[in-house]
Amino acid sequence: MKKIAVLGYGVVGSGVVELFYKNKAKIEKNTGSELDVKYILDLREFPGDPYADKVVNDINIILNDPEVGYVAECMGGVNPAFQFVSSCLKAGKSVSTSNKQLVAEKGDILLQIAKENDCNFFFEASVGGAIPIIRPLHTCLAGNDISAAAGILNGTTNFILEKMFCDKMGFDEALKLAQELGFAERDPSADVDGADACRKVCILASLIFGKHVYPESVYTKGIRDITLQDVELAQNFGGAVKLIGCTKKLDDGRILSTVMPMVVPNDSLISHVNGVFNAVMVWGDGFDKTMFYGRGAGKLPTASAVLGDIIDCVKAEHTVMSHEWVNTNSTDFVAGIDAFEAPRFYRTNSFDAAVFENAAKAANVTLEQTAENGCIISSCDNASSDAFVKALEEAGAEVLAQIPVMSD
Numbered sequence: 001m002k003k004i005a006v007l008g009y010g011v012v013g014s015g016v017v018e019l020f021y022k023n024k025a026k027i028e029k030n031t032g033s034e035l036d037v038k039y040i041l042d043l044r045e046f047p048g049d050p051y052a053d054k055v056v057n058d059i060n061i062i063l064n065d066p067e068v069g070y071v072a073e074c075m076g077g078v079n080p081a082f083q084f085v086s087s088c089l090k091a092g093k094s095v096s097t098s099n100k101q102l103v104a105e106k107g108d109i110l111l112q113i114a115k116e117n118d119c120n121f122f123f124e125a126s127v128g129g130a131i132p133i134i135r136p137l138h139t140c141l142a143g144n145d146i147s148a149a150a151g152i153l154n155g156t157t158n159f160i161l162e163k164m165f166c167d168k169m170g171f172d173e174a175l176k177l178a179q180e181l182g183f184a185e186r187d188p189s190a191d192v193d194g195a196d197a198c199r200k201v202c203i204l205a206s207l208i209f210g211k212h213v214y215p216e217s218v219y220t221k222g223i224r225d226i227t228l229q230d231v232e233l234a235q236n237f238g239g240a241v242k243l244i245g246c247t248k249k250l251d252d253g254r255i256l257s258t259v260m261p262m263v264v265p266n267d268s269l270i271s272h273v274n275g276v277f278n279a280v281m282v283w284g285d286g287f288d289k290t291m292f293y294g295r296g297a298g299k300l301p302t303a304s305a306v307l308g309d310i311i312d313c314v315k316a317e318h319t320v321m322s323h324e325w326v327n328t329n330s331t332d333f334v335a336g337i338d339a340f341e342a343p344r345f346y347r348t349n350s351f352d353a354a355v356f357e358n359a360a361k362a363a364n365v366t367l368e369q370t371a372e373n374g375c376i377i378s379s380c381d382n383a384s385s386d387a388f389v390k391a392l393e394e395a396g397a398e399v400l401a402q403i404p405v406m407s408d
C-alpha cells in the first residue's frame with residue numbers, strides 16, 4: 001500500500017482528504033495501487049474530525065517514514081513550505097502543491113531538486129483551481145510554439161467586478177460581500193491588488209517560455225481604482241472590466257507579463273466569465289487559440305487538482321514527468337511595461353466628440369468609439385497614449401481613468 005501525507009489541514013488540505021476518501025475506490029482503480037492518507041501535518045488539533053488520528057505536528061515523522069511516497073502541500077506561503085517541500089523531494093517523495101506563491105518564487109529550485117531525486121513536483125492546483133491548464137500546456141499542447149496566455153486568474157476580483165457590472169454595486173460594497181461569502185481573504189490585498197494573479201502569471205510564463213519569470217518581473221496593477229462609472233462606460237462601449245493576467249512573447253523575443261484591469265469586449269468569451277470562475281486563453285501556432293474555463297478557487301475544486309497530481313505521481317513512480325524551467329540569473333529576456341501596446345479606454349469629465357477627434361489627430365492615434373464621457377482609441381504604445389492624454393488636457397478635458405482594452 002502506498003501512503004500519502006497532506007501538509008496543512010485548512011480549506012484545501014481538508015478538501016484533499018475529503019475528496020480522496022469519497023473517491024478512494026475509483027482512485028485506486030485508476031492508479032492500480034492501494035492508497036491511503038497516513039498523515040496530516042498541522043500545528044492545530046482537530047477534535048471530533050474523522051481523520052483527527054492522522055494529525056501530526058512534526059514534519060520529520062513524514063520525512064522519516066519510508067511508506068510515505070506522496071505529499072500534498074496545501075499550507076500556503078513560502079516559509080516553512082519551501083523547507084518542507086525541499087526536504088520531501090530530497091527524501092524521494094513526490095509532491096503536489098496548490099501553493100502558487102511557492103511555485104512562483106521557488107519553482108525553478110524545487111523542479112531541479114525533484115529531478116535530482118528521481119521524483120515529481122506537480123502544481124496543477126496553483127493556477128486556475130480545478131481547471132486543467134498546467135498539464136495541457138506541458139503535454140497536449142506541447143507540440144506547439146505557444147506565443148501567449150491570458151485570462152482571468154483570480155476569482156475574488158472577478159466576483160467583485162461582476163457585482164459592479166451586473167448589480168451596480170460600488171467597489172467597497174462588492175468587496176464586503178465577497179468577504180461575507182468567504183471568497184476574499186480577511187486581508188484581501190493579495191486578491192484586489194493583483195499579487196495572487198501575478199503569481200499565477202509567473203507560473204504560466206515560466207512553464208510556457210521555459211525560464212523562471214519572478215513576480216518582480218510582472219507589471220501588476222489591481223482593481224482598487226476601478227469605479228462604477230468606469231464599469232458603466234465600458235458597458236456602454238460593449239465591454240466588461242476584468243482583471244486580466246497575461247504573458248506573451250513580443251516580436252523581439254522578450255517576454256512581457258502583466259496583471260491589470262482591462263476592458264474586455266463582449267465578443268470575447270473572457271468577458272462572459274463571471275463570479276469566482278477563471279478562464280485562460282492560450283495562443284499557439286498549431287492550434288490557434290483555445291480556452292480553459294472552470295472554478296478557479298474553493299475547497300473541492302482546488303482539491304480536485306491536487307488529487308489529480310497525486311494520481312499522476314503514483315502512476316509515474318520512478319519516472320520524472322515534472323515540467324521544467326531554468327533560472328537564467330538574468331532578466332534580459334523580460335520586457336518592461338514600456339513595451340506594452342493595446343487599444344485604450346479613457347473616461348473623462350464630459351466632452352464632445354470634436355475634442356476627442358482633435359486630440360487623436362494631435363497624438364496620431366485612431367479614435368474607435370466615443371461617448372460624451374469617454375472614448376476608445378486603437379492599439380498604441382504608452383508614449384502615444386500619454387500624448388493623447390496631454391492633448392485632451394490641453395483642450396480642458398480631465399482624464400479620470402484610463403484602462404487598456406484586451407484584444408484576442
Ligand code: HSE
Pocket residue numbers: 129153154155156157183185191196296297298
Ligand atoms: N484568492 C484566490 C482567488 C484563491 O480568489 O482566486 C485561488 O487562488
